[in-house]
Amino acid sequence: MSGQSAASLRKKPAAAPPTERILSWGRYPKTAHHHVHKPAWNDQVPEILRSASPGALLPYGLGRSYGDSCLNDGRELIDCRRLNRILGFDESTGMLRCESGVSLSDILDVFLPKGWFLPVTPGTRFVTVGGAIANDVHGKNHHCAGTFGAYVRQIGLHRSNDGLVICNSRDNPDMLRATIGGLGLTGVIAWADIQLKRVAGPWIDSESIPFESLNTFLDLSRESNDRFEYTVAWLDCFAGRKPRGIFFRGNHSADPGKEFRAERGLKLPFALPGWVLNRYAVRAFNSAYYRIRSTRKGAAVDPYDSFFYPLDSIRQWNLLYGKQGFLQYQCVIPETNVEAVEELLDRVARSGMGSFLGVLKQFGSAPSAGMLSFPRPGVTLALDFAMRGERTLRLMQSLDEVVQHSGGALYPAKDARMSPVLFEASFPRWRGFVPYIDPKMSSSFWRRVTGAQ
């Protein structure tokens, strides 16, 4: 008890080699940190910020960023997971105030039984509120709801120089826009006010429709976007230039149905050998999945967790890719150049390094809330690649050419290797964000793409 504040602030001498091995979700790159601070209370954060050297720190949540945007190699992290308290909830309006380490999973467990749901949810429930804000995450309802940041009404932000800064549309609105999508660089979020949304119950009226070309996908998207709150497509990346896949769409069921408890599912206990997920296995999986889903096409009522979070049912699925880890490639392509998506898929198919998972989604036109938010009008494509060294990186560089040529952008939360040039092309206004960075904050990603120290 009395020893805890001293212990959590204790630092190893900087001369010792960094030993805290923290990985991001892709398990690439391998990094080591000098120290991981683990504040249990918001009142401990100012001292951590005060005693750090410039650029030493970065807030860390559940580590679901795929690359190095949640890492601070050779420096320090602030693990925010113990800052996980709900500070208030208004039953009449659905306004939630919680600390930044509260997970979306926790919010669902507490509030879905009361009839409230997340306004926007990414494909996993195991992210923190802080992480959802810092990456301005999007979900299957982007076409009608925008990003997570659109529902963040107010933030209490620990800054190393200014103490706790309250940011909302009236006070410090620029700091709010910088912090949404700000990759954790603007400070440590103490708490945030988030607008939840009313739902009747935990069920989703869903439909799945097979498609066999990009144009069919676009037609399906266009005709669904008005009628369906959630749309997304799974893609079989081995089909080459004529992509085939399954289009999923759904709405919250108006019928409350019966309550159920989310299952926690299997857990992969260790990293599989890298060769297990070889191209033949992946091709066979994709093909089988397509066949099974196309025969089961049509309407269904799904529990919300299997509709939104199919991959969460295998915990630590990232270990499927073995010790070397994997890279995700998520880009957005402007609709006027949508044929670039076919070119990307063609290059992937020709490389023979097929992606286990391909996801396609049409973004809406609502402007994102953050200065560095990724979502913008167009089609977003996400692909997974096992890390096989140089040739994987070369394939991704060749994809970069297509993205850049089409006027597209890459998603920092998924990235471990984009060039400064592509970052500049993706976020041409990033220099306007720089003044809002807290001088004590930095990240591996930020140093890599901007050359900051």
Next chain:
Amino acid sequence: MTAMRKIIILGATSGIALGVQRLLARLGCELLLVARSPERLADLQSDLSVRGAPQVLTYCADMASIQQHAAIFEFAQTTFSDFDTVLLAYGSMHDQKDSETSVDTLLEELQVNFVSAAAILTLFAADLERRRTGCLAAITSVAGDRGRRSNYVYGSSKGALSLFLQGLRSRLHPAGVRVITIKPGPVQTPMTDHLPNFARFAEPEQVARDIVSALERRSPDVLYTPKVWRYIMTAVQQIPETIFKRLSF
């Protein structure tokens, strides 16, 4: 025995208590939280209320200070009467080396972990014994099962508390009052962040689940959590002293 409905947590901001309180809130228990920091207590009060606790009272006090115990006890009796369970969850773990060179640090550790704990438990024991109902539970440690070179000050303070609880259990048994000794292995909490990971540290949520299930059921009297520590400590206790004194862990 009455069901667990109204629970007093002494040391409500400790790492293990946080997990226990969440589960109790979800079960719909009423809570009285005692800790030092008013700000932290206020945060816990809102958190646990939203999570389902129908009533969350807080009382600001330093458990290490025995002069404050009478007031804590009186507050509990007047505003949280008919409480049925008391969980003592606070503790202190200094760097052992500091206790070897400073008698003040040594005494502080013994004061927090044993002397003050025995004092407050005595107050609550008398009350429950008179009412012939309820449950007293206290978090000690597997470190109290054997004195180790690297951790014997903390170990002896917790071992003394375990012995105290053992006697108290026997005394309160005729009155139908349960006494539970909770012995966690190393747990990932702020108290242990500075320790090298010499063994697998348990998640506080797992330890919390074990504690709540021990509070709900009639057994066991002595809870090892995670369970494997019962077997580990049985084995450790078998090592002859002539060998054990040479071990540096």
